[in-house]
Amino acid sequence: MQAKLLLEDGTLFTGTAFGADRETVGEVVFNTGITGYQEVLSDPSYCGQIVTMTYPLIGNYGITRDDFEAIRPYVHGFVVRRHEEIPSNWRAEYSVDRLLKEYGIPGISGIDTRMLTRKLRHFGTMKGILATGSKSVEELQEMLGATPIVRDQVARTSTKQLFSSPGNGERIVLVDFGAKSGILRELTQRGCDVVVVPHHTTADEIRRLRPDGIQLSNGPGDPKDVPHAVKMLQELIGEIPIFGICLGHQLFALACGADTGRLKFGHRGGNHPVKELATGRCYITSQNHGYTVVEDSIAGTELEVTHINNNDKTIEGLKHKKYPAFTVQYHPEAAPGPHDSSYLFDQFIEMIHEHKRNLPKVPRQAELAAQLKGEQ
Known part of the structure; x- marks a missing residue:
């Protein structure tokens, strides 16, 4: 035919x-x-x-x-x-x-x-x-x-209800904007207790799950078509450690006051070179996106560029200057593709540990009781 x-x-x-x-x-x-x-x-x-x-x-x-x-x-x-x-x-x-x-x-x-x-x-x-x-x-x-x-691709591909993949490690809320299974595999391989939630989950609903960290998934379409996710992130940035991938990276940038724009023909393949600015090292990455964070929009925000694309110099990674949060435009779960960047999931877990170490110490029960008695 x-x-x-x-x-x-x-x-x-x-x-x-x-x-x-x-x-x-x-x-x-x-x-x-x-x-x-x-x-x-x-x-x-x-x-x-x-x-x-x-x-x-x-x-x-x-x-x-x-x-x-x-x-x-x-x-x-x-x-x-x-x-x-x-x-x-x-x-x-x-x-x-x-x-x-x-x-x-x-x-x-x-x-x-x-x-x-x-x-x-x-x-x-x-x-x-x-x-x-x-x-x-x-x-x-x-x-x-x-x-x-x-224009409703995220709604079409996101899970319709919450589900979990139990583990003995940190509890990670994976916000599903159209997540690849590779992200869930990487987290569960590290022993994480993963709870996958729909794209429209609110900040309060995420708080009730008591997560140690939030993973923002990849997904299809224009990030500006998902304004409810931007609102959710604006409420949680600085409160819970965040790691974003692809669409999650773009949504995080929008939540921090940056802008996104459409690429001419996008990045789709398994051999895109990305430079890590802190070390000068080049990673070969798997990519699939048609939008990017606009470089000029970073000025005036609390964001710092961590990675750039060696082909067209577009932004490939961001981190928050003040809060525990970082994102990448490419796919560290790389299915298919090279495994150069899987270390980012380990970096996410370490960021969670560091955040916990920096939290104010909770008074012991006896000290708290004495403190309350003295106030009375």
Whole structure:
């Protein structure tokens, strides 16, 4: 069956359909990862997007349950140069084609993904429609113009109710804006008692959970579409240690008075170089975002830049000058990607310990009773 990908500028790509037989509209983006297509498909941060893989061979090692980063994929479409229908891997349980069919996601193969990527790099990400079947270009243009880009991606991907992953260590509240499973894995591997809460959880509801620290997850879309999270953070900054990742990093910046803006074509892949300013060391990182913290907006806030992107010099890390809180734009849980930055979870735990050591000492019961008696 034939498939068409039509961009909002009128560019048309025609190829072979796989996955679901339907039409879908989304923001067309590209990912430069060589491996990890399953993690890309199941990353909630891609909600509402039509993802193009720049690596030419996709599907060769199939799909396995253990590699999912969420319960289900949230992408709106999948674009590849070559789709391998018969995977060759002892771990494979089924094919990419079957996965896309199960969740109603159309795919297109056999197009020049290099040309598409160059266009997106030059003109920026743009709206597109991916359709299977025989609809005309005129029909697709009409559908593309009439269908808006989704703006409620966080609500679509966040957990609907609180749940926990028990441990014997520090209690961490993980605020789920569309969290990857890798974040939960990293915390539980360190023995943390993790409570995952929905994106709309209030500051008072978090306080009632008595957390030692707050983890802000990644997530899809524009951070300014989640104003309730900014309000929650403004109430908790300085009270409880905070570590933010990706969208969590951007929301933290907004809560501290900085601004965010849209990147031309975003950072999506597993080989982005990031420089740590304190040491001068360069880390190779996994990234997936279309927005960034605006550098000029940092002046006048209590924030300090800790990391920058070596390619375009955008901000990749922040810390609060006064309170125990730091964030990064990239993915230290790196699934897929290098493990260079997993130490940040250890740094988060150490920050919690340091915060506890600096808390005022609580008087012993006898001393408190004597103090109360004297006051009477």
